[in-house]
Amino acid sequence: MSLVRSAGLQKFRETVEELGGDPVLFARQAGLPTDALDTDDLLISDTALAAVLEIAAVALRCPDLGLRVASAQDLSLLGPLAVAIQHSPSVGDALECTSRYMFVHARDMHIALLDDPEDVAGVKAVRYVFGAGVRPLPQATDMTMLFLHRAVTFLTGGGYGLRSVDLPHEPAAPHRRYADAFGAAVRFGRPDAQLRVPATLLGRPLEGVDANLRGLALAFLSRQAPGPGTVVASRVRAVLAQALGTGPTDLAGVARVLAVHPRTLQRELADEGQSFAEILDGLRRSRARTYLTTTDMPLAQVSHLLGFAEQAVLSRCARRWWGTSPSALRGAARDRRV
Structure with missing residues (x-):
């Protein structure tokens, strides 16, 4: 078990209530403090966060719940990390910043930028790396990967040439639902959860960047890193x-x-x-x-x-x-x- 900010549940309450469900009941069934539904900075178990999505999806007969929640979320759920990301010079810098400081949002969650596992020229992989021994659950994985895709879309101001999406589980919802959400081919039962993107995306500059704001955000984030042995x-x-x-x-x-x-x-x-x-x-x-x-x-x-x-x-x-x-x-x- 690891800890994650309750911001990861942003829009869960609203989505569940729109479907006629009781988010408080589902939170209690998953062992989550109910305050986690309405605040961003409560530290909660990542396994409980994943569990509440699965419990609600089954109870509401809503197999695309993770996709629905992610569709309502925005970059602000990452807190100070969102500021550093938005004011990075390029998409590549934003992804590198995310990789370096994701621990501030979720201690054992990592975003890695790697060469394409299929060795396709001009393609890179943005991989969601699970903590050691973690068994990824479909709804939380769907939510995280769609949030990541939407974050890149927001940074670039539109389509960015997503090649395909790899998910480690079998589809929880119809294939078409995933294709509509990501706007690209989605492949299931893959070894890793990742977005395959054009390598040229990394050099794309971001607009409206404020270097001073980024510096302040990075200074804050760097102070959050635990020292060795602590x-x-x-x-x-x-x-x-x-x-x-x-x-x-x-x-x-x-x-x-x-x-x-x-x-x-x-x-x-x-x-x-x-x-x-x-x-x-x-x-x-x-x-x-x-x-x-x-x-x-x-x-x-x-x-x-x-x-x-x-x-x-x-x-x-x-x-x-x-x-x-x-x-x-x-x-x-x-x-x-x-």
Whole structure:
């Protein structure tokens, strides 16, 4: 299991409701938090995301559900990565940027630009690479590949000469539905999921590029990369960042989200030189400083947002972190602003 931003479910709720279904029910059946239906930055299990599409497709008797959802999505679901992509100098640069920073959206999802596997001159393959041990499910694969195709279409402002689409599964919907969606031949049961595109596409320049915006987006994206030996710690930190003040922040709760045994999670963190308590404490310290020095929210509310049972705990932590009280820290920040 890996984590992916809930933005991957963009337009799922609307599509299901238009078909007369209950997206909340399907989310619960797939083990997804229902908040994932309406927010972009909740970290969810990629297997649960794929499962909710399959569950809904069967329940609604809608074999092209993944294609329908992708048809309603747009590039914005990639967040800051979308900014860097849109303001790349060329299509090739945009694809390279996507390949390098896709982990910000989905940790174990990769887009690779390769030579054509069939050695056709003048053709390249844009391949969707699944994480190790992942069994791709049809609806999620259909959704991802059509989103990728539509993203390239958007960047180029129209048709870009798509040669064919390869999908690793058998067709979930009639062949004609796939051909209409992609506007090209679609081949099933192939070794990889990929778009076969003209090599000349890579050099096509993009219009309306703002180099300053791209630089800012790339600077942000580069800071998101986990350092060597901190993969598990990064995942724990990401889950806690979403749960702090709204969900469970204990080891067992985070382990459930990551689908591992608590002792296994402890051991993997120790192997990286980290501990769960230190990660949680560091996140709370950072959030507390932000709340206390940039807002006027009551201390009781700050305590709640940090996941503390009572305000007194915040006071004790502030003494340990900064050697002063929360009120004194807030007052000092206010004085500096004045």
